Amino acid sequence: MAASSQPSSDAVGVDLRAVRKWYGPVQAVRDVSLAIRPGEIVSLLGPSGCGKTTTLRMIAGLEHPDAGEIRIGGALVNAVAPWKRNIGMVFQNYALFPHMSVAENVAFGLAMRREGRAAIDAKVAAAMAQVRLAPLADRRPSQLSGGQRQRVALARAIVTRPSVLLLDEPLAALDRKLREQMQVEIKQLQREVGITTVFVTHDQEEALTLSDRIVVMEEGRVVQTGTPSEVYERPRSRFVSDFIGFTNAVRGRVEAVEAGTATVAMGSGQTIRVPAEADIAPAQAVDLVVRPEKVEVDPPEAARPGRTLIAGTLRHSVYTGAVTYHHVDIGGGETLIAMTPNGDGHAGPPALGSPVTLGVRPENMLVFARAG
């Protein structure tokens, strides 16, 4: 498990237990349970409409769950108004107050807490320096670039030292380069202040980059929770493996299962042996899932004994700079894509149309029962 951020002494956890939310006939959130540890940065990841924003808004108190419990720092907050929850939130559109200057925006939360003028000025100056906005204090939000607005929103949300920081796709409006820069900044800032943070995104790369743990959601449910490497390396379903990163999926049928190892026949008639979970039974239709970077092309003889080997024909190779993708026809109408790095010492790809052998460590080949 990846190292968690250093929690500050007053960081609190957030717990959701069997939380549900309906919008009329639409069930936006179904039985979501989450335990977010103090100081942790967790992202809610999933496709559009899966209930990420709704879940975040329930933590903020802007929506009320129809069932279940929400606790912040152990205290039940279901009936607590948002302004009493001591949270900070960054909205997707930033929601900076247009009639206030940057400094007034950042000062707003402190003013609502009735802090003194001097304390407010000092804290605002510190927060603005933290997000490198000090020279822009007197500007209006309308006079800022997208990245600067994002920083103001962040400064405004953290200056009150909230127990929980909530961010709803705060980087979606930024271009790729700025987004990557802000990801690093948010992560650094979050570590510095040690606030428990919940981050909504539908960008899997962003989730992998930023999170201590990722909560993958689908249709209002949590389908997997784990560290970035856990959800990437050990997805628990086809949905998760497809949603996070690029993946190969090959159809197969289970011929036998013994001692946690399944023998699976692929379309071409080749059989391979893979570790299998308990829900895999003989005669079952399955998907074999493997990441392209876990597939070796023509592994050296010495490395082959421990590998699952699949024979195929190289159809074409796509060079993308750092890596090359090899599309290999493995028979039965199925293609496996292997990714090889283009570092020094790598032989050029085999000639197109030549037979190749693909090698995969058995533990890197995942088997999922196929529905229907």
Next chain:
Amino acid sequence: MADLAPPVRPVPASERWLAAYVGLIVLFLALPVLIVVPLAFSSDVSLTFPPRGVSLRWFSNIWARPEFLSAFGLSAAVAVVATAISMVAGVLAAIAFVRHAFPGRDALLMLFMTPLVFPAIVLAAALALVMTPLGLLRSFWGLALAHVVLTLPYILRTAVATLTEIDRSYAEAAHTLGADRWQAFRHVTLPMLRPGLLAGATFALIISFDEFTVSMFLVGPGVMTLPLEMYNYSEFTLDPTLAAISTVLLVLTSIAILVIEKLVGLGKQFGG
């Protein structure tokens, strides 16, 4: 600086025709209003144009007649009270209409707007009938409440339009920063509503001050609005006194509009 001057471009004939056309329309709209100004300074006893001499006697005639001053005072008081009540009611109603869904919302909003399209005379008769048993006929408060009915739609309409434009995430952001409902309204929503509300309030003040039909049914001795006082005066005397009053109103209205424009303009720059 010469380099900042816009490039000189020959004006095409079609644009000159357009300018002349627009100028004519402006003249047509403004002429009847502007003609009262020279008349007000006329030395003639009758309303002849162009005036044969210049005098301020009609302005002093206004001062000489206390009924005009008290009517002005009453009209101004009614306009301010009616607008103030409409503002509070209109903003609260707009929040309900825009931010909350409830059964019959659209029908109710339409009902609030009906005074805009209803024949004023129907409203006048109805209000007179309602106010008689309530003892509000020929009273300041009867008049002020009747004017609330007339001015509310203007405030409500601008408030609903402005509030619809204000994303609800602003108030929500205020809530997450520790502002309760009142603080979020007071410090975030209201300042963002201000330009729209000022426009609505200006409209409401003018509508009320100018109102004739409904007021006619509700005024009486001692409770007389300026338009009705002017009408009464004209029944007996047609001299430039009315032009003088109109000129004063014209100047006051222009000042009010300039001040509001300045306030709203400044508000945009400094958030005031």
